[in-house]
Amino acid sequence: DAKTTQPTSMDCAEGRAANLPCNHSTISGNEYVYWYRQIHSQGPQYIIHGLKNNETNEMASLIITEDRKSSTLILPHATLRDTAVYYCIVRVEWGAQKLVFGQGTRLTINP
Amino acid sequence: EPEVTQTPSHQVTQMGQEVILRCVPISNHLYFYWYRQILGQKVEFLVSFYNNEISEKSEIFDDQFSVERPDGSNFTLKIRSTKLEDSAMYFCASSPLQGISGNTIYFGEGSWLTVV
Numbered sequence: 001d002a003k004t005t006q007p008t009s010m011d012c013a014e015g016r017a018a019n020l021p022c023n024h025s026t027i028s029g030n031e032y033v034y035w036y037r038q039i040h041s042q043g044p045q046y047i048i049h050g051l052k053n054n055e056t057n058e059m060a061s062l063i064i065t066e067d068r069k070s071s072t073l074i075l076p077h078a079t080l081r082d083t084a085v086y087y088c089i090v091r092v093e094w095g096a097q098k099l100v101f102g103q104g105t106r107l108t109i110n111p
Numbered sequence: 112e113p114e115v116t117q118t119p120s121h122q123v124t125q126m127g128q129e130v131i132l133r134c135v136p137i138s139n140h141l142y143f144y145w146y147r148q149i150l151g152q153k154v155e156f157l158v159s160f161y162n163n164e165i166s167e168k169s170e171i172f173d174d175q176f177s178v179e180r181p182d183g184s185n186f187t188l189k190i191r192s193t194k195l196e197d198s199a200m201y202f203c204a205s206s207p208l209q210g211i212s213g214n215t216i217y218f219g220e221g222s223w224l225t226v227v
Contacts, residue, residue: 034215043115043202043218044154087154093214096142096166096206101154 004088009106018075020105022088025069032093033064035073036101037084044087044101047073051093078109113137115219117203123225124193132188132222134203143186144204144216145178147171154202160186193226200224 005023012018024033034049048055048062050071055062061074075082087104091097116135124130136143145157159166160178175191186205190197200223206216 038154041148041150041200041221041223043204043220046215046217049215095214096144096159096161097214098144098156098159098167099216100156101146103153 004090004102006086006088006102006105008103009108011108011110012075012078014080014109014111015077018078018082018107018109020073020075020086020088020107021070022073023070024088024090027068027090030092031090033062033068033071034089034091034099035060035062036087036089036099037082038087038104039081039084044099047086049093078107080109080111083107083109115203115205115217117201117219117222119222120220121223121225123227126195126226127192130190130193130197130224132190132201132203132224134186134188134219135184136186136203136205137207137217138184140205140207140217142166142206142208142214142216143178143180144206145188146202146204146218147199148202148221149196149199157188157201190224193224195226198224198226 035047036044038044050062064071085104118133143160148154158168158172177189179187200221202218202221204216204218206214
């Protein structure tokens with residue numbers, strides 16, 4: 001699986017949009033970009049994933065650059081409960097392909 | 112919403128004892144995984160399981176570890192002779208076959224194992 005690079009930590013004010021960047025310059029054509037988060041020591045929670053088109057669901061939006069070398073996860077109206085470690089992972093979407101977790105971005109939402 | 116459930120949530124065991132961690136994956140899922148996270152460290156892959164056999168395992172998953180799907184609903188991780196360094200949070204996960212919902216992996220809330 002391709003490696004990803006994320007900032008170690010970020011802060012965001014409550015109610016504002018949180019924009020979390022991720023670089024994945026060596027991503028291959030059949031690899032998807034996945035985002036998970038981990039609140040405290042809870043199980044990683046799936047947020048969203050995409051291949052090349054921008055995606056949106058009830059939790060977040062995912063913006064992938066045209067060359068697919070980077071992406072941004074957007075939490076449109078961050079709340080205190082969004083404080084967590086966010087992981088950007090690239091993975092092929094077939095078979096029993098594991099997720100490889102890096103250190104992620106520790107996002108702190110401030111009141 | 113369907114979820115992966117794990118038991119126990121916390122277990123304390125003496126070094127050298129055997130431990131079995133249990134998981135009920137999401138019902139229509141066919142791929143199963145175990146991950147672990149030592150306190151303050153990254154989430155690490157242990158093993159993936161499909162069609163009643165191991166698909167892939169990491170270097171961590173040595174002979175003291177084993178997995179089993181004893182019936183149609185449970186998926187277990189056995190640690191034969193626990194060591195202090197096995198103290199960690201163990202996460203079970205599952206994913207469906209590729210399809211409309213893709214092959215997204217969903218995690219349980221974890222079983223915290225403390226070896227004393």
